[in-house]
Amino acid sequence: MxxxxxxxxxxxxxxxxxxxxxxxxxxxxxxxxxxxxxxxxxxxxxxxxxxxxxxxxxxxxxxxxxxxxxxxxxxxxxxxxxxxxxxxxxxxxxxxxxxxxxxxxxxxxxxxxxxxxxxxxxxxxxxxxxxxxxxxxxxxxxxxxxxxxxxxxxxxxxxxxxxxxxxxxxxxxxxxxxxxxxxxxxxxxxxxxxxxxxxxxxxxxATDPDEGLTQANIKHIVYRAHSLDKDEIIARILQAEGAGKTVIFTRTKRAAQRLVDELGDRGFSVGGVHGDMGQEQRERSMAAFKAGKVQVLVATDVAARGIDVDDITHVINHTIPDDDKTYLHRAGRTGRAGKTGIAVTFVDWDDLHKWALINRALEFGQPEPTETYSSSPHLYTDLNIPAGTKGRLTTAPKSERPRPERRSQGGEGRGGDRGGRTRTRRPAGATGTATEPVAEHGQPATPTEQVEGSGTHDGEGKEHHDGKPAPARRRRRRRPSGQSPQGA
Structure with a gap:
């Protein structure tokens, strides 16, 4: 040397x-x-x-x-x-x-x-x-x-x-x-x-111009995969033996962010680089990926030539590139500095014509990508995925929708002196069923007005689901004490 x-x-x-x-x-x-x-x-x-x-x-x-x-x-x-x-x-x-x-x-x-x-x-x-x-x-x-x-x-x-x-x-x-x-x-x-x-x-x-598209130190794998099954396949590939830093390329920035959220929910350490992110966010994601704090980086092609990390083991094309040159630059993120790498490409049924062009330009000799699902046995053997691997890490937290905080019943909170009723105040104009109706000037409605279905519209009552008191109730509260309805 x-x-x-x-x-x-x-x-x-x-x-x-x-x-x-x-x-x-x-x-x-x-x-x-x-x-x-x-x-x-x-x-x-x-x-x-x-x-x-x-x-x-x-x-x-x-x-x-x-x-x-x-x-x-x-x-x-x-x-x-x-x-x-x-x-x-x-x-x-x-x-x-x-x-x-x-x-x-x-x-x-x-x-x-x-x-x-x-x-x-x-x-x-x-x-x-x-x-x-x-x-x-x-x-x-x-x-x-x-x-x-x-x-x-x-x-x-x-x-x-x-x-x-x-x-x-x-x-x-x-x-x-x-x-x-x-x-x-x-x-x-x-x-x-x-x-x-x-x-x-x-x-x-330094080499023949066409050499390097299918260089020997990168293993190229092409699958015809269903769009609804891609996330599961990717999650299993990320757990393959020898899998380290991985870059996943998507066609659009929305697809990139959706995949970041999905893989994060499955328990993977993942960051993103795409056009909807601010420059500071993109740089932080890239720095975390280079430092090894993040295993997976989901990116659009805007970042394809700025990812200079020697120890990337896998590149995954979530969507097929538009041409052979883009494929070259995506796949070139792995197998750098003489190391080996794996490039996996998913081809949708609608994109088979793109694959035909890339296959011809790069001389892959694989005109028909192998139809592959997350349960396909060849997926495990091709990528050294341990048997029984599923698409969610065992340590992944279960996704739960956050629940609104409720006041405790009894003596705590402002509703505690009203027979243990809970009280949730809504901002003006907010929608949703309230726990307790609120009368004009922010005063609580009387217990006699608090009937089942209050605050909703079921086609028969006068209450409306708009967060505002019904007109009839406002008129009733404005009547002087002792005045009959007929005299209003």
């Missing part, structure tokens, strides 16, 4: 990596670092989980020097907030023994903290296109001296429609610069972008 010292990396960076147990370089790093250190523009292409971040991060940090001048000198553009956090953490590690400062710029968080770090002289900026252009437009972010520029996950930029923003960003950085572009796939528009904004780039493929 080639070490980072062999590649000409400065000793302080080598020491920072060694402190985290990172000593040997991956193939993409072996090929890109020696070229990027002198300033060669390059395109790095490799499957996910092979260390692309260090492949471009080490040259950027080393080329800035031990003690760079304050101000933005390097810019790394990423497509998603989650990836911005992950890249920031990696670069923060690389600069831990240097005076270089790194700042993450992305949406969903307050401007003030990010602006303060920029004003303090941060030299490396990791950001998403929208927030970068926003701050640059307000003249709070000066990119004119950025001589190191990196586009990470460029194909995702294309998918999210960021190419126009990328062009705006390139107009703001230094004209003479060192540019690196990294991506797992290389569609035509990305190649055109590289030709336009890069100077004689060298295209490096």
């Amino acid at each position: 080639t070490t980072f010292t062999d590649l000409g990396v400065d000793q302080d960076i080598v020491d920072a990596l060694a402190a985290k147990g990172i000593v040997d370089a991956f193939p993409i790093q072996e090929q890109t670092i020696p070229l990027a250190l002198p300033g060669q523009d390059l395109i790095g292409q490799a499957k996910t989980g092979t260390g692309k971040t260090f492949g471009f991060g080490i040259p950027v940090v080393q080329r800035l020097g031990q003690n760079p001048e304050p101000g933005v000198k390097a810019l790394i553009v990423v497509p998603t907030r989650e990836l911005a956090v992950q890249v920031y953490e990696d670069l923060d590690l690389l600069t831990s023994n240097r005076a270089t400062s790194v700042v993450a710029i992305y949406g969903g968080k307050a401007y003030e903290g990010q602006i303060d770090q920029l004003k303090a002289g941060a030299q490396i900026v990791v950001g998403t296109p929208g927030r970068l252009i926003d701050l640059a437009g307000q003249r709070l972010l000066d990119l004119s001296n950025a001589t190191e520029v990196v586009l990470d996950e460029a194909d995702k930029m294309l998918d999210l429609g960021f190419l126009a923003d990328i062009e705006k960003i390139f107009q703001k950085v230094a004209q003479v610069r060192h540019t690196q572009l990294f991506s797992a796939t290389m569609p035509g528009p990305i190649v055109a972008l590289a030709r336009r904004f890069m100077s004689n780039p060298i295209h490096i493929r």
Whole structure:
């Protein structure tokens, strides 16, 4: 194996990596670092989980020097907030023994903290296109001296429609610069972008572009499953032998939250990352997952490229991806850093045409997914699930609907001096059957008025289920004492 010292990396960076147990370089790093250190523009292409971040991060940090001048000198553009956090953490590690400062710029968080770090002289900026252009437009972010520029996950930029923003960003950085572009796939528009904004780039493929979709260290399992049985199947897979951290991908944010609630009710330690969550919530869920406090992370595709955890054992596609590229990036969350992993995909009956396209593109050789239920014997053998496993942990608390608090009868509470009757006061306009009717001005109704069915409408009486006293009762209480009804 080639070490980072062999590649000409400065000793302080080598020491920072060694402190985290990172000593040997991956193939993409072996090929890109020696070229990027002198300033060669390059395109790095490799499957996910092979260390692309260090492949471009080490040259950027080393080329800035031990003690760079304050101000933005390097810019790394990423497509998603989650990836911005992950890249920031990696670069923060690389600069831990240097005076270089790194700042993450992305949406969903307050401007003030990010602006303060920029004003303090941060030299490396990791950001998403929208927030970068926003701050640059307000003249709070000066990119004119950025001589190191990196586009990470460029194909995702294309998918999210960021190419126009990328062009705006390139107009703001230094004209003479060192540019690196990294991506797992290389569609035509990305190649055109590289030709336009890069100077004689060298295209490096650490592996064949199609290799890694079905790489040997990931076991791919595809089931045709009924939507009503998926939760039970997933709950049993989570209890398989060797199951550790697991990422489950859903198509929509509502489906993600529903699955978080369902698995939590079944007793699993689960967190979520999706668009209905605030940025702080998403970061807390991700941090808990990385730290091992949460075993299961349910996510939409927004987080697919920001989950950089080496010890994920299983990836489960609750709903099939729309295409083979999305499948690649989902499955690539497991089997990282040379470890093994399992990718399980559920195909609904209505989505068989999508599976046909993915199967053909990835050459799985499985045109018909195996029809599978939670009781299917092959489910247990395929995934090493212990016999007799059910979809609810024995320690899971039983779900109970919270009951309204009742006052004790007898001498306690305001109803205690009325023959042990309970009293529940409703807010004005509230619905629901009251324990005791309340008369005008908040005074309790007389016992003679408290008849069975009071406060409801059964089609015969005058009382209404609207939380308000009936008009007849109000008129009756307003009559002077001793006046007959006929005289009212």
